[in-house]
Amino acid sequence: MTRARLDDRRTIRRDGVPLHIEHLMLGPATFESAMALGDGRAFATIVLTGPGAEDAGAAVHPCDPVATGVRQETSGWDGRLIVRCMSPDPAALRRVVISAIVALRGADIPRVWQSDRSAEP
Structure with a gap:
């Protein structure tokens, strides 16, 4: 494969009101730019919403990027928690x-995540 494009839109609503809107668009220029993904080959976003979600970040243990090879950032506010991770190693x-x-x-x-139990921590 020489070219790829990913266009993903996600919206989470609470009582019909948008709570989280995310538009991810990756194209050839993204994969070629060190500013965009750097050495990251895999990335993930976890979104938790609901009362107290902003405080749930304490349950997510920060990972040591040197030990795990994964960079992780967590933000919580107004009934939502966002955890973003990126790594050169998908496993x-x-x-x-x-x-x-x-x-x-x-x-x-x-x-659905239990198909490969060997990859668990």
Whole structure:
């Protein structure tokens, strides 16, 4: 493959009012630019909304980018929590994302994620 484009739009509404709108567009220039993704080959965004979500970030353990190879940033405000992660290693990213999801849910990862249990932390 020599060219790719991803155009993804997500909207989360609360009582019909947009709470989180995200438009992700990646094209050939994005993949060629060190400013856009740097060495990142995989990235993920976790969004949690609801009463107290802004305080749930304490449950998500910050990962050590040197030890895990994953850069992670967490922001919480007004009933929402956003966790963004990026890594040159997709498997390392998956382990960090699974750990964050388990911490936020207080339960095992969703069934759809359980197809490859060997990649869990």
